[in-house]
Amino acid sequence: MPDDAVTHLTDQWRAAGAADVRVAADLSELATLAGQATGPVLLSGPDLVAHATVLRHLATHPAAGTVALVLADPPAPGHAAVREDRGQVVAAGPADTLPGATGGFGGALRVAAADVPALAAAARAAARTPSVTPARPGPAVTADGPGGVTPSGGAGVDRVVAELTAGGTLTFAHRVRLLVARRVVDPTGLAAARAELAGVDEDAAALRLAVKERDDFFTTYFVSTWSPYVTKACARLGLTPTGVTMISVLFAAVAAVLFGVAERWSLVTGGVLLYLGFVLDCVDGQLARYTREFSPWGGWLDTMADRAKEYLVYAGLGFGVAHAGLGDGWALAIAAMVLQTVRHHTDAWYGVLHDEAARRPKAATPGGGLGDRLNAASNRVQADTGSVSYWLKRTVVFPIGERWALIALTAALFDPLVSLVAVLVWGGLAFAYTGALRTLRARFLRVPALGTVDAGLHRDDGPLLRRLGGRLPAQLPLAALAALAAFALLGAALAGWDGARWAAAPALLGLLAAGLAARGRAEGALDWLVPAALRAAEYVFAVAVGVAGDVPPPLVFGYLFGLTLLHYDLVARLEKRQAAPPWRDLTLGWEGRSALLTVALIAGFAWLGMATLTAYLFVVFVWRVIATWVVRPAGAAR
Incomplete structure (x- = not known):
């Protein structure tokens, strides 16, 4: 690569937040630099050409562990392919020796501080591995903030990521959407990549990227179609994601009070406020992704606020049922809260089970079986984005957007009793459906x-x-x-x-x-x-x-x-x-x-x-x- 390309890449890493950018001549020097690092390390090969936002998103990825840039394009000869499962890179290596590859390695890593010793070991091991591609110097970023070291050429980075995943380092995949990231090997490819970068409005793409790629039906079509405008306005006003979260809590609390009044005007107003509160509940995450303001406190608060808001609404509905003389509303509210909490605990623990299975694929029972077939069928449906079966699968489990939409509509059109009964019926059916399927799949996973x-x-x-x-x-x-x-x-x-x-x-x-x-x-x-x-x-x-x-x-x-x-x-x-x-x-x-x-x-x-x-x-x-x-x-x- 030309020297100006390497210089441009190092400047981009500094703009992305790297405190100390260095160019390693080879993998042995990379291992030395990684051994000296006291914080996270940003690592890239010199053949990466990308928007600065791509590098910033990788550097500020909210995952606590190591993160790898993954491209949808098949890898070029000498570059590594990767296989993913539930957002984790479970294997990496040459495409011709990696069955089931789901993408190509993008030539960049953010290595968590806890994994830096593993990075040094992987670089030493990769240095002993023969390469079919000549090593080329490039920026590697070490971090106390983070900072960076970039090893030899693209092939060097590929061997490092293969050694890391083979050694069991938990690595999350960061996919590139809307923006451009390319690995180039000659001046012609470099010119084409730079022209492609120039054709994209980087800020507009970053705003669209703030919206989750895959969300539930109600959120996708009734919230995310206009919430980015609210996100942009919040960013201009200087609001923080935590501030938006607290406003969302306020909307839900007022809606709960209005549901308790149980008059037609209050039920309609409460339904509107509940919808707007859910929009803000989506905006706080979009604002965090757009401004890259992630924090453990913000993630914890968002989780707790979501549940607190929902259960305050149940309390308001329960009071409204009793206030209107429609029956024992508190019993229904208690039942809805217990059902939803138990459901969430099964969701969380099934996620732990599935993540562990992704890291230990050999733990799965070979030879198929019902659980195996269910697992394969679920993956096929999830891959068929936008199909009827895809949306049915995402909707039948009664996610939060559908819950809030159901409450808002039934309260506004009917009364609090109908809302609570609807939540219990749909929630119970969803619990039975997911519980049965996950039990069968868990027996297949055997983790x-x-x-x-x-x-x-x-x-x-x-x-x-x-x-x-x-x-x-x-x-x-x-x-x-x-x-x-x-x-x-x-x-x-x-x-x-x-x-x-x-x-x-x-x-x-x-x-x-x-x-x-x-x-x-x-x-x-x-x-x-x-x-x-x-x-x-x-x-x-x-x-x-x-x-x-x-x-x-x-x-x-x-x-x-x-x-x-x-x-x-x-x-x-x-x-x-x-x-x-x-x-x-x-x-x-x-x-x-x-x-x-x-x-x-x-x-x-x-x-x-x-x-x-x-x-x-x-x-x-x-x-x-x-x-x-x-x-x-x-x-x-x-």
């Missing part, structure tokens, strides 16, 4: 997802179980037993049985039986269902205590709402692979909270016990948020 993370943390085991829990292997049957015990107590309480108050003690023993496996290895094909089963057991048990102890339904809802905040915090940490929250034992664990409620019920002050525990858990949650996002970062900065 022990719970064995790859802190199972006790994400089961929400308390100090009692962590110290005294057993090691039995049957985690799912015992968790199912806990759920059955909770449902049996709820049935007795709803039937008005006088002994329900005392039946709480044996029901609690049924719950605690799940602790017999608390310290065992979770390697069953379906053990990813355990956390969701325990959530269902604890929530239903709390509802049963409320019914048996004549606790006011709004208080039961408030207690469960506090539990969902604690558990969604754990889900957010699971998805981001973050550490355990501070003062973990202060929440007492599901077994400790259930035991306290049982004592309060038998003693005859269930409402006081639940109110006290609710206030206590909210205080602990707020203090944990402050400690995680204010105190700890301040201490680290000092």
